[in-house]
Amino acid sequence: MSFIGKYYGKTDAKNRVFLPALFRKLLSQTCPDAQLQLVVRKDIFEKCLVIYPMEQWEGEVAKLRSGLNRFDSVKQMVYRKMVSDAVYVTPDNSGRILLPKQMLDSVGISEGVLFVGMEQTIEIWASESENGAETIFMSDEDFAESIRKMMSE
DSSP: OOBOSEEEEEBOTTSEEEOOHHHHHHHHHHSSSSOOOEEEEEOSSSSSEEEEEHHHHHHHHHHHHHTOOTTOHHHHHHHHHHHHTOEEEOOOTTSEEEOOHHHHHHTTOSSEEEEEEOBSSEEEEESSSTTSTTTSSOOHHHHHHHHHHHHHO
């Protein structure tokens, strides 16, 4: 499954947001006969939320869990933080997901959102804030220079 592209949306009064139709279609292909379940958590480095399809979430948690040591309190706290800040969400029949208000507030989302496909996950950004759509992407010039350097290494 590969989520790509960017799509705009809005939250409603109950903190629900429609997943973009193309993303819903891709997600339904992974779970056609059962109730689709996703995981949402705040991004570790950026001011956005990340939607994980269940298979992707389980893979990420398994990688983290494989490095755990019950006698290392820092590793235990990292794992605890990773899983305790996540929530399960299930799209309704209309394709909306309910996002906890606390999560929305933590990334500055009040109404407008920007969905960004990041291949294995989907990011949700505040489209109206200064940390939103206007600043999350680099300029075309910076992109051209950076990708030139990356691809020539």
